[in-house]
Amino acid sequence: MHSMTASFLRSAHGGESQAHMRYMAWADVAEKEGFCKVGKLFRAVAFAEQVHATNHFVVLKDVKGAFLVDAMAGFGIGRTQENLASALEGETFEINEMYPAYLSTAQAQGEKSAERSIHWALETEKEHAKLFERAGQAVAKGQDLDIKSLYVCKVCGYTHEGDAPDKCPLCGAPKAKIETFGC
Ligand code: FE2
Ligand code: FE2
Ligand code: FE2
Numbered sequence: 001m002h003s004m005t006a007s008f009l010r011s012a013h014g015g016e017s018q019a020h021m022r023y024m025a026w027a028d029v030a031e032k033e034g035f036c037k038v039g040k041l042f043r044a045v046a047f048a049e050q051v052h053a054t055n056h057f058v059v060l061k062d063v064k065g066a067f068l069v070d071a072m073a074g075f076g077i078g079r080t081q082e083n084l085a086s087a088l089e090g091e092t093f094e095i096n097e098m099y100p101a102y103l104s105t106a107q108a109q110g111e112k113s114a115e116r117s118i119h120w121a122l123e124t125e126k127e128h129a130k131l132f133e134r135a136g137q138a139v140a141k142g143q144d145l146d147i148k149s150l151y152v153c154k155v156c157g158y159t160h161e162g163d164a165p166d167k168c169p170l171c172g173a174p175k176a177k178i179e180t181f182g183c
Contacts, residue, residue: 002109006063008102009056009114012121014071015098016053019090020046022074026083033080037145037183038135042087044150044159044181045128051157052124055117072098084136091129095122120156123170127159150181 027042072093074086099122106114135145151164156171164178 001060001063001111001114005102005106005109005111005114006060008105009060009117010063010067010069011071012098012102012118013053013056013060014069015073015094016049016056016121018071018073020049020053023049023087025077026080026087029077029083030080035080035139035144037147038080038084038139040181040183041131041135041145041147041150042083044152045087045131047179047181048124048128048152048157048159051152051154052117052121055120055157059113059117081136081139084132084139088129088132088136091125091132094125095129099125120158120170124157124159131159131161145183147183149183151178152181153178 023042023046027039027046030036030042031039074090076086077083078086099118103115103118103122106118131145131150138145147161149163150159150161152159153168153171153173154177155173156168158168158170160169164175164180166175167173168178
């Protein structure tokens with residue numbers, strides 16, 4: 001694998017891994033504050049980030065060794081409103097800056113597997129940003145997120161409101177590969 005694509009994938013793996021843990025911690029805070037559905041949202045999105053981190057890791061399977069990885073990850077635990085704002089900021093950075101730059105590099109270097117893994121993450125983060133924005137607006141009014149269920153594709157991480165569809169809209173995986181998070 002070209003070294004620039006590999007380096008970007010390692011960073012993306014680091015960022016996704018840390019986002020997974022951060023969202024699990026913020027889910028606990030949301031649940032303690034009584035925002036049960038925001039907690040579910042954080043857990044569903046944390047699962048999607050785990051799928052992204054795993055996909056990048058699998059694409060990197062032949063690049064072995066220890067590396068210093070810049071995950072560009074945010075730190076801190078605030079109240080839920082603050083945590084949602086930080087989550088939106090992180091997703092927006094991935095959508096506008098990080099993944100488009102990584103995607104063009106993978107394309108320019110002809111790294112097809114990296115391109116697919118990055119494309120799936122980029123498209124999923126757009127859904128995450130919309131959901132976090134909506135949750136932030138609800139919590140600002142002292143309300144919980146108005147949502148019944150969420151689903152996450154175990155293959156590409158695609159996340160959306162509602163119950164599992166017959167086929168993942170992003171990667172085409174069948175219903176059996178889609179997990180529903182009830183609220
Ligand atoms: Fe992600
Ligand atoms: Fe995300
Ligand atoms: Fe999918």
